[in-house]
Amino acid sequence: MRDLERFEKLLRARREEVLAELAELEEVYLGKNQQESAGDLSRYSTHPADMGSDEAMREAAFSRGEATSETIEEIDEALERIRTGEYGRCENCGADISDARLEVLPYARLCIKCQEALEKSEGGGAR
Ligand SMILES: [Zn+2]
Structure with a gap:
């Protein structure tokens, strides 16, 4: 019998961390937006070298966001699976996902075998 309470705690803790990270990213992002909407373009022209790196930073923040x-x-869906009793079962083959794997990735959907098979098929034979 899996200790669902423990994994629910793990998921909620992870969710907090991720939300905090998202808030930080949004700060970077929204801060830039405010500057732009202020229409103060003259400030940009005095720092032409900064523009490229700002743009790159925003892009990085966006893709990370x-x-x-x-x-x-993923975390919300895992929490839902705890409620429905499907948590920790591989979506592909129905096998139990090991506790060790769930501790590292509490919102894992696939067992390690199916995950590896998926990565191989998506990897395009690079490995
Ligand atoms: Zn599987």
């Missing part, structure tokens, strides 16, 4: 939002969705 997207990945972070996806993680939150």
Whole structure:
């Protein structure tokens, strides 16, 4: 019998961390937006070298923010699976996912075998 309470705690703790990270990313992102909407373009022209790195930073923040939002969705779905009693079961083959794997990745959907098979098929034979 799996200790669901423990994994629910893990999931909630992870969710807090991810939300905090997302808030930080949004700060970077929204801070820049405010500057732009203020329409103070003359400030930009005095620092032409900064523009490229700002843009790169925003792009990085944006893609990280997207990945972070996806993680939150994964966590929410895992919490839902705890409620429905499906938590810790591989979505592909129905095997129990090991506690060790769930401790590292509490929102894992697949057992390690199916995950590896998936990565191989998606990896395009690079490995
Ligand atoms: Zn499996």
